[in-house]
Amino acid sequence: MGEPQERRAVISGAAQSDIGRRLYRTGIDLTVEAALRAIADAGLTTADIDGVSTYPGFGGSFGGAMGAELHEALRLSLNWRSAGVETAGPLGAVHNAILAVATGMARHVLVFRTVVEGSGGPLRPGSGGGGGSAGSAGPFQFMIPYGAASAACWVACYARRHMHDYGTTRTQLGAIAVNGRANAASNPKAIYTEPMTIDDYLAVRMVSDPLCLYDCDVPCDGSTAVVVSHRDYAPDAPAGAVGVNAIGTAIRGRPSWDQFDDLTSMMMRHTAASMWERTELTVDDVDTAQLYDGFSWLTLAWIEAMGFCGKGESGAFVEGGANIGPGGPLPLNTSGGQLSAGRLHGFGHLHEAVMQLRGTANIGVEDCEVVAVGAGGGPETGCLLLTRGPS
Amino acid sequence: MSAASPPRFVLASPESDFYWRSGADGRLRIQRCGDCRRWIHPPGPACPFCHSRRIGPEPVAGTGTVATFTVNRKEWIPGFTPPYVFAFVELDEDPAVRIGTNIVGCEIDDVEIGMRMEVLFEESGEWHVPLFRPLETRAARGSEGS
Ligand SMILES: [Zn+2]
Numbered sequence: 001m002g003e004p005q006e007r008r009a010v011i012s013g014a015a016q017s018d019i020g021r022r023l024y025r026t027g028i029d030l031t032v033e034a035a036l037r038a039i040a041d042a043g044l045t046t047a048d049i050d051g052v053s054t055y056p057g058f059g060g061s062f063g064g065a066m067g068a069e070l071h072e073a074l075r076l077s078l079n080w081r082s083a084g085v086e087t088a089g090p091l092g093a094v095h096n097a098i099l100a101v102a103t104g105m106a107r108h109v110l111v112f113r114t115v116v117e118g119s120g121g122p123l124r125p126g127s128g129g130g131g132g133s134a135g136s137a138g139p140f141q142f143m144i145p146y147g148a149a150s151a152a153c154w155v156a157c158y159a160r161r162h163m164h165d166y167g168t169t170r171t172q173l174g175a176i177a178v179n180g181r182a183n184a185a186s187n188p189k190a191i192y193t194e195p196m197t198i199d200d201y202l203a204v205r206m207v208s209d210p211l212c213l214y215d216c217d218v219p220c221d222g223s224t225a226v227v228v229s230h231r232d233y234a235p236d237a238p239a240g241a242v243g244v245n246a247i248g249t250a251i252r253g254r255p256s257w258d259q260f261d262d263l264t265s266m267m268m269r270h271t272a273a274s275m276w277e278r279t280e281l282t283v284d285d286v287d288t289a290q291l292y293d294g295f296s297w298l299t300l301a302w303i304e305a306m307g308f309c310g311k312g313e314s315g316a317f318v319e320g321g322a323n324i325g326p327g328g329p330l331p332l333n334t335s336g337g338q339l340s341a342g343r344l345h346g347f348g349h350l351h352e353a354v355m356q357l358r359g360t361a362n363i364g365v366e367d368c369e370v371v372a373v374g375a376g377g378g379p380e381t382g383c384l385l386l387t388r389g390p391s
Numbered sequence: 392m393s394a395a396s397p398p399r400f401v402l403a404s405p406e407s408d409f410y411w412r413s414g415a416d417g418r419l420r421i422q423r424c425g426d427c428r429r430w431i432h433p434p435g436p437a438c439p440f441c442h443s444r445r446i447g448p449e450p451v452a453g454t455g456t457v458a459t460f461t462v463n464r465k466e467w468i469p470g471f472t473p474p475y476v477f478a479f480v481e482l483d484e485d486p487a488v489r490i491g492t493n494i495v496g497c498e499i500d501d502v503e504i505g506m507r508m509e510v511l512f513e514e515s516g517e518w519h520v521p522l523f524r525p526l527e528t529r530a531a532r533g534s535e536g537s
Contacts, residue, residue: 139433141407143491145399145520147463147471156461157479164459164504208477209462258479258491259432263459 004278006095007391008102010241012229013042014354019189019222019342022118027065027223031114032073034223042227043238044108049227050079051106055093055113055345057083064114065223080106088249088271089292089376090346091384095247097228109228113347117219139256152216152295154257155377156208159297161263163210165312168300170210172315174201176296176332177214177339179321184336186362191218192340215296220342224351231390242357243391245370248275248383255379264312266298268305268374268381275383276307281370283307286385288356288365289330289372290349293337298377303332306372306383326363334363346375350384357388397471399515406434409448414512414519420448421488430485453510454526455482458489462499474499480508480523496524 015037017030039046052067067083070076082096090113097109148154162168178198184190196214204213234241252270253260260266276282283306291302300314308330309317318324324332335341335352342348353371355361361368374383403411406422410433413420422434425445429438437444460478463471476494481487494502495511507526512519 138404141402141404142433143477144468145401145515146477146491146493147397147468147475148461148477148491149467152465153461153463153467153477157459157477160461161459161504206462206464209464209474211461259487259489261487263479 004246005102006098006244006247006278008231009098009228009244010231010234010237010390011226011244011354011386012108012233012237012241013038013040013044013227013239014351015041015225016189016351017223019191019220019344020118021191021218021220023221024119025221027114027116028069028073030116030221030223031065031070031112031225034114034225035070035074035110035112038225038227039110041239042108042229043236044227046074046076048108049076049110051097051100051109052076052078052081053093053097053100053109053111054083055087055090056085064116065112070110070112078106080109087380088251088382089380091350091373091375091382092249094226094228094350094384095249095382098244098247101228101230107230108233110225111228112223112225113345114223115219115343115345116221117343118221139258142258150208151377152208152211155295155297156211158263158266158301159210162297162300162312165264166315168315170202171198172319173210173215173296173300174198175318175321175324176293176299177201179318179324180293180333180337180339180341182325183334183363184340187335187341190336190341191220211295211297214339217294217338217343218340220344222342222344224344224347226350226354234390240358241390242354243387243389244384245281245387245391246275246279246385248272250274251379253379257378260379265305266301266377266381267379268302268376268383271381271383272302272305272307272374275385279385281385285370286330286372287368287370288334289332289374290334290353291332291372292346292349292375292377293333293339294343294345294377296339299333299337301377302374306374331363331365334361334365349373349375353384353386357386396513396515398468399513399518399520400468401515401518401520403518406436410434411518411520413448414521417512418450419453419510419521421451421482421484422446423449430482430488432488432490451482451484455480455490455508455523456486457494457502457504457506457508459504460494460502476502478502478523490521492521492523494524495522
């Protein structure tokens with residue numbers, strides 16, 4: 001192929017609203033806060049923003065706000081707007097913005113993901129999880145009648161099969177949660193920061209065995225916004241522009257939690273492969289990885305999908321935390337991830353990637369030039385390969 | 392599973408209506424292509440392999456193997472009293488047909504990947520919800536005399 005056209009885009013601004021367990025604020029209130037901060041961070045004003053992209057938008061799960069709400073709240077004048085849940089996971093909103101910029105449909109796209117879950121009610125049949133609409137007569141109809149109402153139940157099934165086939169242990173899986181908690185201590189916006197040991201992890205109550213409480217992320221309220229701009233703007237971005245080297249969007253398998261061909265991997269296997277097909281960079285170039293941990297096992301699946309280790313080897317790779325901790329060969333989820341810093345649905349990982357490439361992360365990776373970001377689980381996964389400066 | 396039946400929130404689609412009623416005569420049915428003869432699950436509007444519209448439910452043996460499972464320790468839905476096993480069972484006719492279900496009729500700690508299973512049905516209103524129990528218990532049940 002010629003130059004991948006996503007390289008015409010950069011991330012010129014990034015910011016978050018206040019984040020908390022229960023803020024009792026509306027989604028649009030949080031969204032406006034994050035958006036205005038991101039626009040200022042990019043050295044722009046609302047008059048410069050000519051595109052808006054979000055996930056999931058109207059009717060989506062996990063609360064949030066619609067693109068049209070932000071459009072109206074800031075009285076934006078847009079050339080392009082997009083929102084929807086049928087993307088390559090939550091980062092699909094970023095992919096869409098990148099494509100809009102690359103094709104000239106917009107020059108500065110405000111992308112946001114807002115969650116209002118901490119203040120929300122309990123899970124109900126019909127409210128679903130993992131981005132699904134559990135109350136529909138769709139694929140979830142084959143799991144809800146059996147009390148499998150949460151993505152925790154579905155991910156637990158993959159985790160158990162991974163343990164069965166590859167000998168992965170709970171002690172190995174626990175390294176994801178322990179690593180996240182240790183990193184969260186340096187993140188002033190993190191939800192849980194008190195120290196956690198692997199023994200704490202092994203002692204906590206089970207939720208959907210083999211997943212325990214600490215394998216599940218923590219619902220929160222908060223909004224993350226980034227500005228995706230044309231790379232022509234990069235020299236003018238006051239905080240520094242982050243380059244988009246490649247995006248991963250492929251969904252080559254069955255779009256299903258329960259009918260996917262392999263119960264030890266998920267759609268990220270295809271998504272990550274498609275990202276590497278679009279770049280001359282390799283896993284060896286990656287300085288830090290921000291990989292989705294809505295459930296800890298999803299991070300193992302991402303590590304394998306990205307190729308940081310072989311199939312089935314992720315348990316051994318993360319065990320003890322030396323490979324994934326600060327100073328290790330692959331610092332992972334350096335702001336604490338969702339397990340400890342809150343379920344920002346992949347956008348916390350994206351924000352942290354930007355901070356790493358700017359050199360402003362709380363736990364900075366030295367000479368950080370390339371970051372891999374992967375978000376989502378099950379059939380809804382997407383990824384990004386980002387660089388310091390335009391790619 | 393506790394003695395009382397949990398709430399079975401069945402929301403059938405026109406394509407899947409047969410699936411949730413099939414157990415009325417004690418048989419599990421899966422959609423099958425009348426042309427290429429492959430099994431289709433979840434049921435859809437056409438054969439995804441040869442695109443034939445000549446599709447319909449056909450009985451299967453109702454036996455299969457546990458592909459994986461979770462033991463739920465949390466009450467995700469009020470009335471689903473933990474602990475209970477949610478599993479995927481792959482049918483003998485075609486392991487690509489993977490059925491979400493609850494495992495009943497054995498101790499929770501005895502459930503294992505690879506265990507042989509057979510279907511049974513729980514009546515819930517107008518539906519017959521497919522559940523699975525260990526195939527090995529058939530002999531044991533017979534010896535109990537009843
Ligand atoms: Zn066919």
